[in-house]
Amino acid sequence: MVMFTEQLTQIIRSRRSTKPRLFNGQKIKDEIIWKILENANWAPNHGLTQPWRYKVFADSGLQKLANFQADLYQKLTPSDKFQPEKCDRLKSNVLKSSHVIVICMQRQTTEKIPEIEEVEAVACSVQNMALTAAAYEICSFWGSGGITYTEELKSFLGLAEKDKCLGYLYLGYSDNPCTKSHRQPIKDKVEWFD
Structure with missing residues (x-):
């Protein structure tokens, strides 16, 4: 048990976000993606609502997603604020990835569980994916910029009115993955009450 705990601690502390621009285009086997998704499915969630929904883009689907993103950015951005780079x-980050998992939250029909708890459950699910990817020495990056929160993206993804897109999990391999990070001491962030 001690060895497993040490391995888990090592995975948690060594996981890093690597931006997709650093990916090398090498493909991840689909069976590994399914293992990543299966571990996502075991996240904690209030009332067992299991609100996470994932849209996986691979192969030619990556081009479809890249084109949609770039076209929508161009359509929604005023010409004086448009940035060609x-x-x-928006295109190249998708196309350098092996797989892009679009992170969605399906809102509970009864809305009994507060929405924030559903968002938190999805975030836990994404952490499971990021840790599993790290265990397979796969780079990941959770991005939520660009067009993430638009109604147009919700429509593209086929989401219902109260569902949400919470970003993209880019997955790939890199010749130069991010390896360094730091944290302030946990004691600076904790109040302990006895």
Whole structure:
């Protein structure tokens, strides 16, 4: 048990976000993606609502997603604020990835569980994916910029009115993955009451 605990601690502390622009285009086997998704499915969630929904883009689906993102950015952005490099990045980040998992939250029909708890459950699910990817030495990056919170993206993804898109999990391999990070001491962030 001690060895497992040490391995888990190592995975948690060594996991890093690597931006998709650093990915090398090498493909991840689909069976590994399914293992990542299966571990996502075991996240804690209030009332067992299991609100996470994932849209996986791979192969030609990546081009479809890249084109949609870039086209929508161009359509929604006023000409005086349009940044060609941002438009290019919206395409290239997707196309450098092996797989892009679009992170969605399906709102409980009865709305008995507060929405924030559903969002938190999805976040736990994404952490499970990021840790599983790290265990397989796969780079990941949870991005939520660009067009993430638009109604147009919800429509593209086929989400219901009260569902939400919470970003993209880009997955890939990198020749130069991010390896360094730091945290302030946990004691600076904790109040302990006896």
